Amino acid sequence: MQFIAWIFRVFFSLLGLVFVLGLLCVLLFSLLFGALWSLVRGRKPEVAVVWQRYQDMARSKSPFGAWGRGAQNNTEVVDVEAKEVSSEDRSHERLPKP
Numbered sequence: 001m002q003f004i005a006w007i008f009r010v011f012f013s014l015l016g017l018v019f020v021l022g023l024l025c026v027l028l029f030s031l032l033f034g035a036l037w038s039l040v041r042g043r044k045p046e047v048a049v050v051w052q053r054y055q056d057m058a059r060s061k062s063p064f065g066a067w068g069r070g071a072q073n074n075t076e077v078v079d080v081e082a083k084e085v086s087s088e089d090r091s092h093e094r095l096p097k098p
Contacts, residue, residue, distance in 0.1 A: 035045040 031047065034047070038045045
């Protein structure tokens with residue numbers, strides 16, 4: 001009985017190994033295909049773009065400024081003056097009745 005259990009254990013271990021290696025091959029193929037496809041289109045590979053965005057985010061959000069100077073907010077706030085529109089001014093916006 002132990003011999004049959006040992007055979008099943010070896011069989012399922014090999015089956016799991018084949019599954020993992022097959023999945024690894026599929027992932028490697030899709031990575032290479034994506035890189036070649038992006039080169040055909042003349043763009044950066046998506047993996048490189050995602051990695052670059054991750055590094056930029058890690059640099060800007062790092063504690064104590066270890067990786068960079070931190071996030072820079074160069075935005076400018078502009079106030080807008082509000083002007084009230086009377087009903088006479090809106091008369092041209094009315095739709096004709098059918």
